[in-house]
Amino acid sequence: MPDQLQPNYLDEREEFSLWRFVFKIIKIGVLLLIWGFFTYVLVRIATKPDASSVVTVLPNETALRKVSLPNDATRITLWGPIDVHARHGDFPLVALRVEWRDSNMNRTFQRSAMWNVYLLKDDEAFVKAAKTIQVSPKQKRHYKGVISLEGKNDRPVSLLMLVSICPLVTNHGVIYAALLLIALYVLIVFELTDRTFAALLMATTGIAILTALGNRPTLQNIISWIDFETLMLLLGMMILVAIMSETGIFDWMAVLAYRISMGHPWPLVILLSTITALMSCILDNVTMLLLMAPIAIRLCEAIGVQTPLVLIVVVMYSNLGGTLTPVGDPPNVIIATNPEVEKDGIDFAIFTLHMLPGVLLAVIAGFGVVYLTMRRSLFKLEDRQIELVAEREAARRRISAEINTRATQLRELQSARPCIRPADNYFETLAHLEAHHRIRDKTLLIKCMLTMVFVIFCFLMHSLPFMPGATLGWVAILAAFLLLILAKMNNIQEVLDQVEWSALLFLAALFVLTEAVDQLGFIHWMGEHTVRMIMGVDERHRTTVGILIILWLSAILAAFVGNVPVTTMVLRLNIALHHNEAIKMPLSPLIWALSYGVCFGGNGTLIGASANVVAAAIAHQYGYRISFIQFLHLRLPHGAGHHFAGHGLPPDGTLVRNDPENSSCNDNA
Known part of the structure; x- marks a missing residue:
């Protein structure tokens, strides 16, 4: 933000602590043990050609x-x-x-x-x-x-x-897979290392375990495990948003929210959440958090409410908004770009239509739950924010004559009897925001809007037979090329610097880890137990039971493991259930249950969704801290409540009934 006070806590020297020193030594020792294990295995054992x-x-x-x-x-x-x-x-x-x-x-x-x-x-x-x-x-x-x-x-x-000749048929593979997931969780929750680095470590460890069991994958196989369609979509959308941010459109939307709310905290929180949710339907929610989180922090400091709580609410609505479309949330991207899902006839329009009822219910109910749980704590400022607010108030006394004049004009233009009474210092704050947050490049904004029209048109037309190549990933990349050409970018490095490369690398590592877990037999083990549970009920209720199992299994795993790897694992489980001759379940209801489960379940913990981690990282840059326990305490009840909204989908999981012939099975699964 142009006028954002830069945090000075990074310049403070930490006092020496014996326990902190011992913890660092243990952390380095654990990481060295992991490195030593996979280094020894990968160096000693070569790939066996098939x-x-x-x-x-x-x-x-x-x-x-x-x-x-x-x-x-x-x-x-x-x-x-x-x-x-x-x-x-x-x-x-x-x-x-x-x-x-x-x-x-x-x-x-x-x-x-x-x-x-x-x-x-x-x-x-x-x-x-x-x-x-x-x-x-x-x-x-x-x-x-x-x-x-x-x-x-x-x-x-x-x-x-x-x-x-060396397939993995040992029962110990399931234990190794579970240990990999637990180790990833421990590294992230206890902040032993960076989240991306933790995923890379566990992915490499998974490859080493496969190698030790006599089934070392080739480099070509490892590359094939990565879903580049998903990475292309995220990369393209990140480039689009990076260029759009130069126009000032997102800053202008924040000022508009402050103006409509008349400076009152709760209306402003609702408007920020609504804007984030709506934009996350079109753009991926990770990228939206990169833009909206700094704006939300600035507005929280302006009106004097607890910044971490508002950020958590904004994150929640970015996840809810991203649930609606195949491009809003990384799990939905993984689901929508899967070949089996595309063959089942699930395109952009059908996906959005089926997700709309549950998302609307969760969004409406969410505002009430947020107010009931945060109506008192929202105004309890932390020490760091009290200092920032004091500095901001001192800065207001030294505002320029131009801003002071603008504040007077705004006060005079205000209706004598407004519907909502303006908050204290509303006109001064609004004048300050207008001076520093405005549309900076209208020509570039028009070019961005034309590009977004192209993106949305291609997303909607992908299901038509004359545009079979308009996949989500390619559309995003082609749109990025289009906007780079229209914007006449002389230095593309400035745009690439704003791409969240660590998030892309994190997703790539999770794809590799998920495939390793799959080859160790973990997904097959889950599938066997799921089939056993479904077979234990009457045939008339098997589809409903299958939906509920996938719904809650994916939600619980997503909250405590992360919705990206869980999506990949449970999606394979869904496909296996669809092709199982004993059950003969249609694929589409399992897909809706999975999407509701992983997207709403990702709201449960700090590591449940990539957007959660992005918001915590941005908060840390501005001097605020969102801990794992704080996020869990505030979000887990909300996530469970939103998850019940997923029970609103019809028993057969469809709003438009599919041809029963599409639910055929075979024994190739």
Whole structure:
């Protein structure tokens, strides 16, 4: 902010504390142990190449491929014209088994269960299907491993087959995955290190655990785990907002909120929250916090209310507003850009339509809950803010003649009987804000508005058949290019400096960590227990029970682990439930439950959402502190209350009923 008093607490020297010194030594020791573990493993163990080959399966014939099986299991991955949405009994298909045969390949001693791989009519399709198959013979030395592919099709089909001889089938993998998530939580909650660095450490540790278990991923595989569509969307929107901030539009909106509220605290808090929620529907909420948090701090100092509490409320409404659209919150970005979700027909408009009822209910109820819980504490200023307010009042006595004249004009223009009586020092504060917060570049603002029209148009038109390439990530990047061209940016480094690169790196590390946790079997373990719970109820109520399980499971995990990794994990669980033949659940209601759960659950703790951490970091820059316990105390009851709003969606999870044929299953999951 141009007139923001810079915090001087960074210049203060900390007094020596023995306990603080011991804590630092322990912290460095723990981090060195983690570094030593994954460094030793990654240096000592090399990547084991998997055997790949092209197999041509003829109609009504069986193709055999010899394979070395040093373990009791193998993971087979197939690429080709595979129908991953086919149901049991469909035709055509290739039936695959893993067998142990004698040296002459004539006699079969043991074989696995049949894996039916259903085929598409389009021979040019290239779809992936994978399955881990276990076979445990009593005597391996006299047997040979064989993969048998039986063609039950009416024409030849060629498949690319990749055989991994070291799959993870140990039950200890679930324990290792849980320890990874707990370690990430401990590093962040107790502030042992930076959040991004903690995610990088745990992601590397996850790779090291996979390596120690004999399944080291290649660099190409690790890169493929990162969802670049999500990162492209966030990067593009951050560039757009960085340029838009140069116009002064966000500062002008803050002044407008102060003018409408007549300087009264509660109307101002409501207006700030509403503006943040509305803007977070279009722009991602992390970027909105980068802009709105400094403005909120300035206004809190101007009207004398507790800044950390207002920031927490603003964060809450940025998360609520971001819940509405696929571009407002990183979890929604992950959900909306998933290929399985797109195939189910969920586009920008349908997503927004289904999320609207719950978001509106949560927003309206949230204002009442905020007032009831903060009506007294909002005006209890901290010592640091009391000093800032005193400095601000002293500065007002030395305001320039121009601002003083403007304050007099505002007082004269005020209606004799206004609907809301102005607060004390309202006209002086408004004149001061108008002098320092105004539209600075109208031409650039028009260019920004044209670019945003292009963005919104492409988001809405993505579902149409003539714009299949208008994905969220590409639209954001193309819009960023457009605005950079229109704005005639001579020095792009100034724009790139405003991009939150640490947030992008944090998300990339979480994608890698989530994939490592998945390969360790944690998601499969959760899926088995979820299926068991759903199967335990009557078939008529399984969809409702599944929605409630996903809703609360994702919310609880999001609050205490972070909604970004939880979204990736539970989304895979949803897809597995959708393809499970025993349950046959439609995907769309699980998607709405997941979105409500992770977005509302992210309001529960300081690490629940990326926007929460961004707000805490900005508050720290201005001399305020939002602790984990303070955030938990204020937000967890609100988050639970908002989460009940998610129960308002219909039992089948849809406002527009989908074709039941879309809820088909197959055994490729």
